[in-house]
Amino acid sequence: MDVMTHSSTFLLPGNDHSSSVTYALVVLNQRLPRFTPILWDHAQVRVCADGGANRVFDEMPLLFPRDDALDVRHRYKPDIIKGDMDSIRTEVLDFYTNLVGTKVVDESHDQDTTDLHKCVAYIRDFAPNLDKSNLCILVAGALGGRFDHEAGNINVLYRFSTTRIILLSDDCLIYLLPRTHCHEIHIQSSVEGPHCGLIPIGMTSVSTTTTGLQWDLTNTEMRFGDLVSTSNLVQGEKITVQSSSDLLWTISIKKV
C-alpha cells in the first residue's frame, strides 16, 4: 500500500520554494484565523467563498494595525470571489468588482451545494495556471461556528476525497486520511499539537493501527456509539495511521 505523507508546513512563515505542493486558499465567512496571512503567502490561488470576501475586506487590515487599510486590501486581493452571493455586502462587492485581478462569479442558481463546494470544484477543475499534480486546498474559518456549516464543510472532505483539503480554525485543523493509503504525519511541533484525534464519520472503522500516539490503536474498531479517539496526544515527531476506513485526523494548533 502506498504511503501518503502529511506535514503542516503551511503554518510556518516563509516561502518554501523546495515544496512540491501547490497550495490554494479558500476563505470562508467566519472570523479570519490569526495566521491567515501566512496561508495566503503560501497559496498560489486565493478564493473567497461569498461572505468570505467581507472577512478579507474587514479583517485583513485588523491583522496589520500599523498599515493603511486600503494598502492592506490591495496587498491581499482575492483572485476570485465565488458563491451564491447572498452574504457579500454591496460595498465589498463594489470594491472587488472594480479591482483589477479579482474576478466575481455569481452562482446563485445553485442552491444545492455549499459555497465551499463551489470553490473547491472551481480550484480542482478550472483554476488556470495551477500545477494540480500535488494540490492541497487550505480552508480558513471552516470550524468553530454554526454546526450545520461545520458539517457541510466536513462533508466536502468526503465529496472530494481524492483531493487534499485541510479545514482550519484558530484552534485546530482537520483532514481526511483515505483508507487507500498508509499515512505518515510529520508533526510541526512549534505550531501544532499535542492534542489530536482520529474520528470515523459515517461508518464503523473495523480496524485501525497507529504509532506515535499516547493512546495508540492496534487493529482497534472505532465507531460512534462506542470508541472514537478524542483527546489523544502526539508523542513524537511522526505518527503513522493505517485503517480499513476513511478517518478524520485532527490536531490542535498552538496559540503562539
Ligand SMILES: Nc1ncnc2c1ncn2[C@@H]1O[C@H](COP(=O)(O)OP(=O)(O)OP(=O)(O)O)[C@@H](O)[C@H]1O
Ligand atoms: N458559522 C460558520 N461556521 C463554519 N463555516 C461557515 C460559517 N459561516 C459560513 N461558513 C462557511 O463559509 C461559506 C460562505 O458563507 P456564507 O455566509 O456566505 O454562506 P451562506 O450560504 O450564505 O450561508 P447561510 O446558510 O447563512 O445562507 C459557507 O458555505 C460555509 O462553508
Ligand SMILES: Cc1ncc(C[n+]2csc(CCO)c2C)c(N)n1
Ligand atoms: C436537502 C437540502 N437541504 C438544504 C438545502 C439548502 N442548501 C444547501 S446548500 C445551499 C447553498 C448555500 O449557499 C442551500 C441553500 C438543499 N438545497 N437541499
